[in-house]
Amino acid sequence: xxxxxxxxxxxxRGNGAICFKVEKGKGKKTKIGKINNKDVFCYSDFxxxxxxxEIEKIIEDTINEFAWFEDDNTxxxxxxxxxxxxxxxxxxAVKDILTIDKIKSFLKEEKAVFKGYKNCRGLIGAxxxxxxNPTKDKTFELIAYRKKDKWGSKRAVEPESVxxxxxxxxxxxxxxxxxxxxxxxxxxSPCPILFGIRGENVDDLVDAKKMIKSEEIDSWIIFESxxxxxxxxxxxxxxxxxxxxSTILEGIVCKxxxxxxxxxxxxxxxxxxxxxxxxAYEPTKEFRHVVRDLIVGDLLVVYGGVRKxxxxxxxxxxYVKNLKEKNVKVENPICPKCGKHMKSKGENQGFKCVRxxxxxxxxxxxxxxxxxxxxxxEVPVCAxxxxxxxxxxxxx
Ligand SMILES: [Zn+2]
Numbered sequence: 516x517x518x519x520x521x522x523x524x525x526x527x528r529g530n531g532a533i534c535f536k537v538e539k540g541k542g543k544k545t546k547i548g549k550i551n552n553k554d555v556f557c558y559s560d561f562x563x564x565x566x567x568x569e570i571e572k573i574i575e576d577t578i579n580e581f582a583w584f585e586d587d588n589t590x591x592x593x594x595x596x597x598x599x600x601x602x603x604x605x606x607x608a609v610k611d612i613l614t615i616d617k618i619k620s621f622l623k624e625e626k627a628v629f630k631g632y633k634n635c636r637g638l639i640g641a642x643x644x645x646x647x648n649p650t651k652d653k654t655f656e657l658i659a660y661r662k663k664d665k666w667g668s669k670r671a672v673e674p675e676s677v678x679x680x681x682x683x684x685x686x687x688x689x690x691x692x693x694x695x696x697x698x699x700x701x702x703x704s705p706c707p708i709l710f711g712i713r714g715e716n717v718d719d720l721v722d723a724k725k726m727i728k729s730e731e732i733d734s735w736i737i738f739e740s741x742x743x744x745x746x747x748x749x750x751x752x753x754x755x756x757x758x759x760x761s762t763i764l765e766g767i768v769c770k771x772x773x774x775x776x777x778x779x780x781x782x783x784x785x786x787x788x789x790x791x792x793x794x795a796y797e798p799t800k801e802f803r804h805v806v807r808d809l810i811v812g813d814l815l816v817v818y819g820g821v822r823k824x825x826x827x828x829x830x831x832x833x834y835v836k837n838l839k840e841k842n843v844k845v846e847n848p849i850c851p852k853c854g855k856h857m858k859s860k861g862e863n864q865g866f867k868c869v870r871x872x873x874x875x876x877x878x879x880x881x882x883x884x885x886x887x888x889x890x891x892x893e894v895p896v897c898a899x900x901x902x903x904x905x906x907x908x909x910x911x
Contacts, residue, residue: 516531516532516533516644516656516738516739516740516742517531517532517533517534517605517609517640517643517644517647517740517741518530518531518609518740518741518742518747518901518902519531519532519608519609519639519640519643520608520609520610520611520612520747520759520760520761521747521761521820521900521901521902522758522759522760522761522820522821522822523612523759524759524822524823525588525636526588527588527589527590528588528704529901530640531640531901532637532640532641532643532644533644533738534641534644534645534647536561537564537570538558538561538562538563538564539561539562539563539564540556540557540558540560540561541558541560541561541562542558542559542560542561543558543559543560544556544557544558544559545557545558545717546721547717547736547737548734548735548736548737549734549735549736550734550736551734555736567595567628570595571595571628574593574595575593575630578591578593578632582632584632584633589632589633590631590632590633590634590635590636590637591631591632591633591637592629592630592631592632592635592636592637592638592639592640592641593629593630593637593641594622594627594628594629594638594641594642594645595627595628595629596622596625596627596642596645598625599645599646599648600621600625600642600643600645600646601646602646602647602648603646604621604642604643604646605643605644605646605647605648606746607643608639608640608643608646609643609741609746609747609902610746610747610748610749610760610761611759611760612759613639613643615631615634615635615636615638615639618638618639618642619631619635619638621642622638622642627642629641629642647741649739649741651744651746652741652744652746653739653740653741653744654688654713654714654715654740654741654742654743654744654908655713655714655715655716655717655720655737655738655739655740656711656712656713656714656720656737656738656740656742657711657712657714657720657721657723657724657735657736657737657738658708658710658711658735658736658737658738659708659709659710659711659724659727659729659732659734659735660707660708660709660732660733660734660735661707661708661709661730661732661733662730662731662733663707663733665730666705666706666707667705670701670709670710670729670730671729671730672698672700672701672709672710672727672728672729672730673727673728673729674691674696674698675728676726676727676728676729677690677691677698677700677727678690678691678693679726680712680723680726680727683726684714684719684722684723684726686714686715686716686719687712687713687714687715687719687720687723688713688714688715688743688905688907688908689713689743689896689899689905690712690713690896691896692895692896692897694800694801694895695800695801695895695896695897697896697897699896699897699899700712700727709729709730709732709733710727710729712724712727713740713742713743715908717737720737721737741902742901742902743901743902743903743904743905743908744902744904745818745902745903745904746902747761747820747902748761748762748763748818749761749762749763750762750763750764751763751764752764752786752787752788752789753766753784753785753786753788753789753790753791754788754789755788756791756821756826756828757821758821758822758823758824758826759821759822759823760820760821761818761819761820761821761831761902762817762818762819762820762821762828763816763817763818764784764786764791764816764817764828765786765814765815765816765817765836766784766785766786766791766814766815766817767784767785767786767812767813767814767815768782768783768784768809768810768811768812768813768814768815769783769784769785769790769811770782770783770790770811771809771810771811772806772807772809774803774807777796777797778797778803779794779795779796779797780794780795780803780806780807781793781794781827782806782809784815784817791826791827791828792825792826792827792828793806793817793819793827793828793830794827794828794829794830795830795894796829798897798898799830799894799895799898800894800895800897800898801895802830802892802893802894802895802898804886805833805886805887805892806830806833808885808886808887809887810839810841811839812839813835813837813838813839814835814836814837814839815833815834815835815836816833816834816836817830817833818830818831818832818833818834818903819831819832820900830894831893831894831899831900831903832891832892832893832894832903832906833891833892834890834891834892835887835888835889835890835891835892836889837889838885838887838888838889840882841882841883841885842880842881842882842883843880843881843883844878844879844880845878845879845880845881846878846879847859847866847878847879848866848875848877848878848879849879850868850870850871850873850875851873852868852871852873853868853870853871853873855868855869855870857869857873857875866878891906891909893905893906
């Protein structure tokens, strides 16, 4: 299950695509799910299937049965390829933009079996999910599905059991947002998914599923995934930032944070090539307290997506590299001759002793403790993007 560029305006909700290998399995088998009361295994070895006609028919029937074509954003597509495309194709789809034409001509060249529905955009994700080669980093997600008669109704997943699982199975992540009381296991859309548990380890996910108290599970399966890997991000200089990409930028705060209407907090950073706005939007909740504490001169590395011009980095996390000393004026200076406080001559005009007319431009300042310290800060679980790597997974 691959998530692609999260900043594409015409994407479906999570910009996700699913790929699986169809072969005749042999060798060591591992249970990875249960569908229609039948165990599902993946195998260490396989022998190739020659005839793909049957597979094509099953997939077409499945799409026709389940795809919600009335929704404008449903533009399904499926692709059958014998040879895995280069990983670079996936890399472009997770970081950048690919056109349908380019994908279609690639599929024709490769003599792929494919079908696009409506505007055919689904072909992009389908092709690029096959191209994903999880050699650098990957996670897993166990998805549990609801009984069909429950689809669209309120989900019964006990939050207390989710918290308990979250505390005891430490290789899972993004389960529960304690400060915002948000059960992240449960989707908010009326889809057939009951819950999804993200984690590092297949066996742990099976144990985690057992701990969740919920309505009856119809089917479940574990996906290998690029979720939580930061693979959408590109390290850049500010001048090179493009719309619809996600970026890692190092810069110095050059305009202090300001809270605008709607509760969004905006500030600016600069590097030797330019300046750019950074935003912690309202849904990022308490992360905004961190951002509000930034001052001009702080050195940061920011991580986030960029939408349309004018470019603004929609923050996913920040690394505070260096904090500028924050000095605040506590008192007017004291006259060295009279020992009395001087009077201000007006803003930025300096100070003057009322009795002996001695002048000074230096008020008494005090170093103020900063609320934030150097290190990483991330948005809370409730605002986390699928691809964003949680700090829990940052081990270097
Ligand atoms: Zn004086």
